[in-house]
Amino acid sequence: MGHRPVQRRAVSAGLAAGNNFGEFHAPHHARLAKLGEANVSTRVPQPPNILWICTDQQRADTIAALGNPHIRTLHLDALAANGTAFTRAYCQSPVCTPSRASFLTGRYPRTTRCRQNGQAMPPNEKLISRLFADAGYTCGLAGKLHLATCANGVVEKRIDDGYDVFHWSHHPQPDWPENAYTQWLTAQGTNWEELYGGPSTPYVKHGIPAEFSQTTWCANMAIDFLREQKGRPWFFSYNCFAPHHPFDPPGDYLARYNPDELPLPKTHPDEPTSKTTYQQLDSKFSHNDPNGYNVAAMTDRNRREVTAAYYAMIQLIDENVGRMIAALEETGQLENTLVIFMSDHGEMLGDHGIYLKGPHFYEEAVRVPLIISWPGQIATAQCADGLIELTDLAPTLLDAAALPIPEAMQGKSLLPILKSNADSADHRDYVFSEYYNAWSHRHSYGSMYRTNTHKMIVYHGTDQGELYDLENDPDEFTNLWHHAETTSLKTELLKATFDASVFTMDPTPLREGPF
Numbered sequence: 001m002g003h004r005p006v007q008r009r010a011v012s013a014g015l016a017a018g019n020n021f022g023e024f025h026a027p028h029h030a031r032l033a034k035l036g037e038a039n040v041s042t043r044v045p046q047p048p049n050i051l052w053i054c055t056d057q058q059r060a061d062t063i064a065a066l067g068n069p070h071i072r073t074l075h076l077d078a079l080a081a082n083g084t085a086f087t088r089a090y091c092q093s094p095v096c097t098p099s100r101a102s103f104l105t106g107r108y109p110r111t112t113r114c115r116q117n118g119q120a121m122p123p124n125e126k127l128i129s130r131l132f133a134d135a136g137y138t139c140g141l142a143g144k145l146h147l148a149t150c151a152n153g154v155v156e157k158r159i160d161d162g163y164d165v166f167h168w169s170h171h172p173q174p175d176w177p178e179n180a181y182t183q184w185l186t187a188q189g190t191n192w193e194e195l196y197g198g199p200s201t202p203y204v205k206h207g208i209p210a211e212f213s214q215t216t217w218c219a220n221m222a223i224d225f226l227r228e229q230k231g232r233p234w235f236f237s238y239n240c241f242a243p244h245h246p247f248d249p250p251g252d253y254l255a256r257y258n259p260d261e262l263p264l265p266k267t268h269p270d271e272p273t274s275k276t277t278y279q280q281l282d283s284k285f286s287h288n289d290p291n292g293y294n295v296a297a298m299t300d301r302n303r304r305e306v307t308a309a310y311y312a313m314i315q316l317i318d319e320n321v322g323r324m325i326a327a328l329e330e331t332g333q334l335e336n337t338l339v340i341f342m343s344d345h346g347e348m349l350g351d352h353g354i355y356l357k358g359p360h361f362y363e364e365a366v367r368v369p370l371i372i373s374w375p376g377q378i379a380t381a382q383c384a385d386g387l388i389e390l391t392d393l394a395p396t397l398l399d400a401a402a403l404p405i406p407e408a409m410q411g412k413s414l415l416p417i418l419k420s421n422a423d424s425a426d427h428r429d430y431v432f433s434e435y436y437n438a439w440s441h442r443h444s445y446g447s448m449y450r451t452n453t454h455k456m457i458v459y460h461g462t463d464q465g466e467l468y469d470l471e472n473d474p475d476e477f478t479n480l481w482h483h484a485e486t487t488s489l490k491t492e493l494l495k496a497t498f499d500a501s502v503f504t505m506d507p508t509p510l511r512e513g514p515f
């Protein structure tokens with residue numbers, strides 16, 4: 001547990017791609033050695049820039065260097081080699097809005113009161129971007145934000161979020177004239193409809209060519225921004241829509257993956273009957289929607305094609321990560337930029353017989369990639385295997401910039417782990433995740449409590465739940481919820497889950513006196 005090196009093979013592959021920013025320069029070495037005993041906040045010579053790359057719906061096991069032999073992610077491999085990869089990072093909700101509301105505030109979904117897709121962020125919640133803007137940073141964004149509804153052509157309502165530059169594009173489809181990506185396509189003399197005419201099956205499509213994709217456009221906006229802001233402290237959110245469904249990479253990227261060489265999703269013969277009603281329904285149609293993917297009709301070939309398309313979308317993201325890193329290097333900003341790569345939640349990708357995301361809390365849905373690099377300031381080629389929540393990101397960034405962490409934040413800074421001053425195994429005893437009627441399945445209210453050894457999922461107001469012994473059943477095939485011999489364990493974990501729901505309540509307003 002704790003630290004182990006990133007796999008050498010993949011690390012070498014990543015470095016061969018041209019990203020060599022992990023080499024420490026002598027002055028940084030000297031500074032770290034000299035200030036080794038000092039308080040973290042005194043070590044920062046100047047405020048670091050923040051490049052926060054957040055993909056949509058990318059599960060954790062999609063980084064080659066971290067153990068996926070089928071996908072190719074040279075630039076993410078290099079990022080991991082030049083920073084710290086957290087291998088057990090968990091989102092606080094397996095759908096967009098509550099997860100994003102949570103990690104952008106360092107608070108739990110029900111604490112922000114933005115618990116559901118379609119629900120607006122209360123205006124008195126403080127986003128991390130607002131806090132950085134207050135500290136003198138210029139903040140920019142490209143892609144989605146999704147802290148309020150933008151369904152049916154409605155433009156997302158913003159709170160005082162601190163973003164000066166705001167290239168809003170919830171998703172690539174031109175559902176709003178205000179979609180900045182749509183406007184850019186127009187300026188390029190083209191449009192989405194024209195570009196999105198490639199061949200398709202019911203599950204996979206040849207999407208927009210790479211140079212015109214929203215994934216690439218978001219990176220273009222990031223690169224323009226970091227060039228313009230050079231010399232000032234800045235904070236940029238790269239929030240592409242990929243690899244969110246539909247599974248539609250550029251055709252030439254799809255061709256890079258031979259479906260026949262990809263593994264089938266993992267399933268167990270007892271599924272879905274031994275699992276929840278939600279899973280039984282979603283194993284027929286994704287998101288329990290007759291207009292969703294017809295999961296029950298999928299062939300093995302279909303399943304492998306979806307995996308190929310998903311990996312191809314991630315490879316395009318990877319290449320754009322490489323472009324942004326190269327721009328940082330070229331402009332001399334790499335040394336003073338903290339880069340985060342992560343995702344808002346995962347994707348089932350056919351595992352356990354289901355696709356997409358919540359209300360399920362399988363590892364595929366709640367565990368996300370998380371890599372942080374900050375050349376010369378944090379450990380390189382470090383794999384941290386302890387339990388991490390995305391609530392920890394906002395306090396980590398404030399800590400890295402030597403800014404105060406508000407009492408309202410519920411996460412815990414990862415900076416001591418990043419600097420190898422703490423073992424990630426000691427960071428948390430459990431992670432907590434919530435799905436409160438957030439998207440599909442009306443009246444589905446689930447809480448997940450996960451320790452190093454067990455996972456308890458309670459679906460409130462029903463007698464349904466899931467209980468997994470992760471040491472003996474890491475694939476979460478055997479649901480022990482109804483097993484008579486585990487009654488005592490179940491009682492213990494129900495109590496622990498109830499405790500966790502109490503201990504994650506809003507810490508504010510602060511108590512001002514004894515009475």
Ligand SMILES: [Ca+2]
Pocket residue numbers: 056057095096097244344345
């Ligand atoms: Ca999402």
